[in-house]
Amino acid sequence: MNLLNTDQVSRKLGMTRVALHSLRFRNDNFPKPIRISQKVLRWDEEDIDNWLTAQKESKNGDNRSTG
Numbered sequence: 501m502n503l504l505n506t507d508q509v510s511r512k513l514g515m516t517r518v519a520l521h522s523l524r525f526r527n528d529n530f531p532k533p534i535r536i537s538q539k540v541l542r543w544d545e546e547d548i549d550n551w552l553t554a555q556k557e558s559k560n561g562d563n564r565s566t567g
Contacts, residue, residue: 501544501545503542503545504543504544504545504548509543512545512548513552529551529554531544531550
């Protein structure tokens with residue numbers, strides 16, 4: 501498990517920390533952070549990658565063939 505801090509998640513998503521904070525509260529599907537301590541949050545990189553893939557597929561209509 502690779503844990504990312506807020507700056508790393510922001511860079512991975514190409515947004516500011518403020519935008520990430522807003523996204524967390526606007527999007528119920530965004531991965532929940534792991535609370536390491538009262539002030540320290542981390543995200544599992546795999547959860548972020550899976551969320552990104554799901555966002556991409558929903559925007560593209562997931563045109564993959566099942567046949």
